[in-house]
Amino acid sequence: MLASLLAAVGDFTPPTVDFHALAPEIVLAVGLVVVLLVDLFVADHRRWITGTLAGFFMLGAVLPVVTLAVIGGDVRDALGDGRYVVDNFSLVLKALFLLAGYVVVLLSTNEMEEGGYYQGEYYVLLLSSVLGMVMLTSSRDLISVFVALEFLSIPAYMMAAWKKRDRKSNEAGVKYYLLGVFASAVLLYGFSLLYGLANSTKLVDIAGVITLEGDKVGVQVLAVAFAIIGFAFKISAVPFHTWAPDTYEGAPLPVTAFLSVASKAAGFVGLIALVYLTFPAAEEVYRPFLWVLAAATMTMGNLVALKQKNVVRLLAYSSISQGGFILMPLAMAGTGDAAGPALRAVMTYLVIYAATNLGAFAIIIAVTRKTRSGDISSFGGLFSYAPGVTVMMTIFLASLAGIPPLGGWYAKFGAFRAVVDAGGGWGYSIAVIGAINAVIATAYYIMLMREMWMKPVPDGDTTPIKVQAPVMAALAITGVCTVLFGVLPGLVSKFGDITDLAGAFGL
């Protein structure tokens, strides 16, 4: 037995692995182990070291992303068989996930230390979740897409339930877990059909088979639909959004920020991989599907957000409706030559939305630390005792609403331009629905602003808010990005200047 194995080794030629291309993942994996080990050996009162280390490794992993962008060609085939590809698309998103992860570390430091939570384990889970996202951006194979998706989801389930004694946090974790696992099971069923049709797990090979022609059209439609449903849960698209508000409200606030930004962006990465690489020829199926999802997501998210009393729930529904705006260009990706502009619009939106939403959550973390309440009324009169925080929050809310000259305006502009350029009945109708929703959304953002600027302080407690240094740093990063992307949109459109995904053609 052993002898025959050894004899077979002679024929084995190891694949040429491009370690430079894998460097961000390697740094994160090393960081994960280091944080885990350090957590074993430090005294309780010095556990904050694990957080610092985690942040350090997140930034450390950005370095190879930058060198990869500067050195070498546009496309690197990390494992030599086109299943794990590093291209501009994945580099931009890797940088986005790593920086979002770093901001979440900043937001978590004080919260985790003061709440008496397990710190080392938390940062290990955060690192592995970010590692999963970073892997997902490069995955061009059904198996690696699935493994990366689970890699990013399973730690997130645990992080949502991190307040062990808190019944709301338990509930948040269980709801997120059950629906998340159910969604990935449905997704897998779709994947198994895709595999059966193509007899290959490579996304590019599958694209050649899913043409909606021949005698297996029924199975093809089923496979496409199941695969989309799986990711629709991840991006909390209506009607698969039921977990999102409860999970966002119950989970610890830094985790909520992480879920609403990074986890959602990861879901969109998966959808992009499906729409652009796996079944680009199936636009007759995915366009109406995504169109309906986008329209329902925007409308439902906005209408329910209007009557929310809790600020985290308000932002939860706002982030659901923002997801609808990001879906909008994706639905039109297959129409005419809209593929490039649609991809650029989605990428731009994801980057700007990440900065803005993380900033809004940073403010909520800073304010609720003093008020100990999530009610919108607890934001009353914020301007009278915390003018700086109020101005920042106003900037973030205005950006979410899409008011120029802030980042969110440029993101919305790009999304609308992509759909209108695509044109046709589908394109114009979704643009009209989107425009109506943009107006509705402005209403509740302005309601929150009015609360901060004009209402009286609810209990007369006007001691100023002390913003801790890490949260301040997070605010600085997100605030600068939000304003800069609006004033100099060329900056982010350059990042998102990707007309096509590597792997869609050739390789």
Added chain:
Amino acid sequence: MLINQFLLLGALLFCMGVYGVLTRKNAVMVLLSIELILNSVNINLLAFDAMNGGSDGNVFALYIIAVAAAEVGVGLAMVLLIYRNRKSISLDDLSEMKG
């Protein structure tokens, strides 16, 4: 043909799983229903491999088994968590937050 029977079994298991997830009120039973769906996927993958003579499906199924084990580990821990805090694992009782 033989393949049809395997795929029908897979589809049947999938439907049973989805039905279980939607109707069961006990968290553990929902978990088991999800396992049914995952196993229907495995049956599909292996049947397709037998039909087309590939081997990627076998590898995929192994990955699914491993990941499912990790998922169930997390899931049971979470069920234990809510049982400790509420003395019940009925999903109907999970209604602290509404709206």
